[in-house]
Amino acid sequence: MNLEWLAQGVGIIAFIIGITTFINRDERRFKKQLSCYSAVIACHFVLMGAWPAGMSAGLNALRTLITLRTRSLWVMAAFIALTLTLGLAKLQHPMELLPIVGTTVSTWALFRWHGLGMRCIIWCSTVCWVAHNFWLGSIGGTLIEASFLVMNGLNIIRFRRMQRRGIDPFRVERAVIEQASARADGGRAG
Known part of the structure; x- marks a missing residue:
């Protein structure tokens, strides 16, 4: 088996892991599954020789797990700086900017939004990844990101x-965020 087939196989495994990610309403499960997917797809990109995408996806995996613990602006800035530094250092084609932009945007979203x-x-970040993966010829990467685009879009709707209709689909998530804020405020006051 040659490296191309191995790389595509790892991409298909990532597709299988990632296909149900965006149906999660629970933010913790969503982020854990997204992190697992990102780690596997990072391996796929490295095997494909797409270093900026591999580094971006690898940082995505770590960053997504860290956002379960903190939403610190300093940590967010560190991940954005790492993404730009590592991604731009290996840049060989303008299309390789797309995963760097996508990772930067999603980093901001995961740290500052819910x-x-x-x-x-x-x-919006996924649009960058779909275009990049199609250009790269990544079968699993294109399939999963296109699926993310459709599934996340349908779930957004x-x-x-x-x-x-007056239903809060993120009620549990909002309660967890409020509890964490209250604990942080209590810790600062004491």
């Missing part, structure tokens, strides 16, 4: 319709 807003921003 709920529907976060999903909308990540949808579904969640928005729920909100219009």
